[in-house]
Amino acid sequence: MVFPVAQRWLLAALILAWVASAVSSSIDPYFLDVVMGVGVSVVLASSLNLINGFTGQFSLGHAGFMAVGAYTSAMLTTVVAPRLGWHPVLLQWVFFPLSLIAAGLLAAVAGLAVGAPSLRLKGDYLAIVTLGFGEIIRVVLQNMDMVGGARGLTGVPAYSNLFWTFGTAALTVYTVWALLNSTHGRGFLAVADDEVAAEAMGLDTTRYKITAFGIGAFFAGVAGGLYAHLKGYLNPGGFSFDKSIEIVVMVILGGMGRHAGVVFAAILLTLLPEGLRELGSRSVPNPFGGAAWSLDWIKEMRMILYSLMLIVLMLMRPQGLFHRSERRRRGA
Amino acid sequence: MSASLLQLTDVTIRFGGLTAVSSVTADVREGELAGLIGPNGAGKTTLFNLITGVYQPTEGRIEFAGASTAGAKPFHLTERGIARTFQNIRLFPSLSVSDNVRVAFHRHLEHRTWQSWLRGGRFHAEEAELRERTRELLSLFNLERVQEAPAKSLSYGDQRRLEIVRALATGPRLLLLDEPAAGMNPSEKDELMRLIRFVRDRFRLAVLLVEHDMKVVMGICERIHVLEYGRKIAEGSPEEIRVDPKVIAAYLGD
Amino acid sequence: MTEFLQQLLNGVLLGAIYALIALGYTMVYGVLRFINFAHSDVFMLGAFVAWYSVEKLGLPTQSIGGGLAALLLSMSVCAVLGVVIEKLAYKPLRQRSTLTVLITAIGVSLLIQNVAQNSRLGFGPNPKAFPALFPSQQLHFGALTVSTHQLVVLGVALSLLGVLYWIVHHTRIGTAMRAVSFNATAASLVGINNDRIISFTFGLGSALAGAGGVLYAMNYPSIDPLMGTLPGLKAFVAAVLGGIGNLPGAALGGLLIGLVETFVSGTRLSTFRDAIAFGILIAILLFRPAGLLGKLKVEKV
Numbered sequence: 001m002v003f004p005v006a007q008r009w010l011l012a013a014l015i016l017a018w019v020a021s022a023v024s025s026s027i028d029p030y031f032l033d034v035v036m037g038v039g040v041s042v043v044l045a046s047s048l049n050l051i052n053g054f055t056g057q058f059s060l061g062h063a064g065f066m067a068v069g070a071y072t073s074a075m076l077t078t079v080v081a082p083r084l085g086w087h088p089v090l091l092q093w094v095f096f097p098l099s100l101i102a103a104g105l106l107a108a109v110a111g112l113a114v115g116a117p118s119l120r121l122k123g124d125y126l127a128i129v130t131l132g133f134g135e136i137i138r139v140v141l142q143n144m145d146m147v148g149g150a151r152g153l154t155g156v157p158a159y160s161n162l163f164w165t166f167g168t169a170a171l172t173v174y175t176v177w178a179l180l181n182s183t184h185g186r187g188f189l190a191v192a193d194d195e196v197a198a199e200a201m202g203l204d205t206t207r208y209k210i211t212a213f214g215i216g217a218f219f220a221g222v223a224g225g226l227y228a229h230l231k232g233y234l235n236p237g238g239f240s241f242d243k244s245i246e247i248v249v250m251v252i253l254g255g256m257g258r259h260a261g262v263v264f265a266a267i268l269l270t271l272l273p274e275g276l277r278e279l280g281s282r283s284v285p286n287p288f289g290g291a292a293w294s295l296d297w298i299k300e301m302r303m304i305l306y307s308l309m310l311i312v313l314m315l316m317r318p319q320g321l322f323h324r325s326e327r328r329r330r331g332a
Numbered sequence: 333m334s335a336s337l338l339q340l341t342d343v344t345i346r347f348g349g350l351t352a353v354s355s356v357t358a359d360v361r362e363g364e365l366a367g368l369i370g371p372n373g374a375g376k377t378t379l380f381n382l383i384t385g386v387y388q389p390t391e392g393r394i395e396f397a398g399a400s401t402a403g404a405k406p407f408h409l410t411e412r413g414i415a416r417t418f419q420n421i422r423l424f425p426s427l428s429v430s431d432n433v434r435v436a437f438h439r440h441l442e443h444r445t446w447q448s449w450l451r452g453g454r455f456h457a458e459e460a461e462l463r464e465r466t467r468e469l470l471s472l473f474n475l476e477r478v479q480e481a482p483a484k485s486l487s488y489g490d491q492r493r494l495e496i497v498r499a500l501a502t503g504p505r506l507l508l509l510d511e512p513a514a515g516m517n518p519s520e521k522d523e524l525m526r527l528i529r530f531v532r533d534r535f536r537l538a539v540l541l542v543e544h545d546m547k548v549v550m551g552i553c554e555r556i557h558v559l560e561y562g563r564k565i566a567e568g569s570p571e572e573i574r575v576d577p578k579v580i581a582a583y584l585g586d
Numbered sequence: 587m588t589e590f591l592q593q594l595l596n597g598v599l600l601g602a603i604y605a606l607i608a609l610g611y612t613m614v615y616g617v618l619r620f621i622n623f624a625h626s627d628v629f630m631l632g633a634f635v636a637w638y639s640v641e642k643l644g645l646p647t648q649s650i651g652g653g654l655a656a657l658l659l660s661m662s663v664c665a666v667l668g669v670v671i672e673k674l675a676y677k678p679l680r681q682r683s684t685l686t687v688l689i690t691a692i693g694v695s696l697l698i699q700n701v702a703q704n705s706r707l708g709f710g711p712n713p714k715a716f717p718a719l720f721p722s723q724q725l726h727f728g729a730l731t732v733s734t735h736q737l738v739v740l741g742v743a744l745s746l747l748g749v750l751y752w753i754v755h756h757t758r759i760g761t762a763m764r765a766v767s768f769n770a771t772a773a774s775l776v777g778i779n780n781d782r783i784i785s786f787t788f789g790l791g792s793a794l795a796g797a798g799g800v801l802y803a804m805n806y807p808s809i810d811p812l813m814g815t816l817p818g819l820k821a822f823v824a825a826v827l828g829g830i831g832n833l834p835g836a837a838l839g840g841l842l843i844g845l846v847e848t849f850v851s852g853t854r855l856s857t858f859r860d861a862i863a864f865g866i867l868i869a870i871l872l873f874r875p876a877g878l879l880g881k882l883k884v885e886k887v
Contacts, residue, residue: 117872123683132868135864136865139861140861184448186435187435193424194425201499203407245696307700310689310690314693
């Protein structure tokens, strides 16, 4: 039997994350931040892949769901938690995960609210509606004084650690994997392939699409909660269209609907900007003598490279960079 | 005479000003091999779409196994026992051959989607059983050898057959075939006719066939309904249809 | 009452600009069936071309001739740019899925925005004050105050709409455009060069967007590389509201969005005005997905 192995992998990943978080105090804080950011990206990209890749929809509002989750859990830990008088350890290890679940659930509700009515729409229309929804969330947050409005929400406790970020990442990866490697889960792929045929084969396509939206939004919400307790502050501008695009690019680069590819792309695209930033702070010797050439410009080129990459990828390899290898495995 | 499995009574559908199907009354009996023919644009595929719930009739009644199908969506009707193939093959191209069939089997599963997440004993038992049933079904149609290949990589004939296999996996009592012989050569057509008879006998279901190829229709159908301009102009055995003056006029006239 | 008329006028002006942008979306959708995300950035570039023509080329400000020259220059540059974008990014994708083209369009949009924000390659991220292109003066009609700039916006927008109507309905190429948008395959069968029509459509739509950018900038104090995003999205909503692919629909949709937004701005909900357009979009897609003047298509099974 193959399947129990997967659960063992999940368990192993969780234990590893636990051990890593226990020794994290000896890790360079900057490096630690980057690594935790990778975990959050993996959650975001895998969950969006469920919607955009496996079920063949196209959401441009993932940052919106993320925002719902981020603000929900941050409000819980900054406003509700202090009144409980719990011990800090309890707060981080009991209250915080509960707040993440609440974040996920509220985001899922938002996901269902957007998903249910807009599922009749296809492709670019759905993209626009989800984009519009993300913008509405942002505008609403900007206008809510309770959460700091446009100034943002500060003083969010740093509860995110290696265990929570990587544990969630492992759980998300497992969930998407388990869902797809089942007969029910193949239904998602069937809906993506041909909706009319799927309906004719007895698949309730609407339910499948809503489920994908709900689960995807749930994990985006959890990722938002992790993000909030990683950064320590939130502002609505951080959940703009650009953030959604960033997640979309991960999914596209990994190859829409390719699980391992998308996880890999999420890791790569989170590390890449850090690498570019590092590179940008250096300079190369001037071969003609004189002052060394600064590589400062690289920092500014990040988003330009991103967008160029997106265009070139679509023109040359619309199936994503890591397409071929996994396709073979899925057939087996 | 056996009972009607599918009964259409005065079924009409209009798209804007266009009446695509007009007051059609017809039936398909339990276990029958029925044919639906007519010139291009006669409304055959529209009728299929009405029967399978893709469209709702503007007027009239459709009953399947004694119950009205009004308001039912295609997947409801599949659950109630109507399966179909499509005129222009609609497989799940990126799924493997066996996954195409497995997905169609899904309504026989006892476990729910969330149980795929827990992966308990029941999940594994059911999935294993399903794999076995899928393999059996595929081997009946000699598709077992390609079961891991993506559906889109199959030859045209194999794709047509896989579509029938996939429809059978839903466990239908009525199978609708939309131009199954399209694009086939004479020997493939003979093979198809054998296949359709085999399917009917083996799975004890009724078949309703839309087909342009007269040899196929006349060769296997026990009863034929003829449509022209959305109206039914004749019904009867192949012998009766062959000599019906209205049918001859429809095909040869104007 | 005066208050109402003043708002009505502002709404119509804003709506006219949205209409100009919306027409570009709708025309491109008509011939290629996809949402040209980069359209809003062409709009932004339109404003910047006018800014450059004054600041760097030294066109006179506060003059009718200078203003018109800047406007025409903007429109021409944008038209060329639209054609180039289509040729480089979209044409190679002609047979691909809608999603591939949509993602490419998003890529193009991000590329333009980021190059524009880069201080070495583009304009830099900081807002720039936009000069008064035309002679500016406040005119009083009773209690109603109208600036000459507002009159220019109205005049230019209406003339462009008229010109567009004439091109689409009374020229050979306009007829060909309508044919391609009705049925591209059939159009190519009767000898229409689809690629040429598509190029022309992009050029035309981009020129209108460029003009929209200049007119928009004239009524706002400053311009920046991200200024296109929101008006672009709202104009897109306008196109959907009117029925995408439908030219009068786009104009009507633009007008309605402009009016609604202006009147909402005058109420306590003014901070939500950017969310209104999206609310309208979601409502229209749910209740009348074909838009006000559009026709619904049924998928063939």
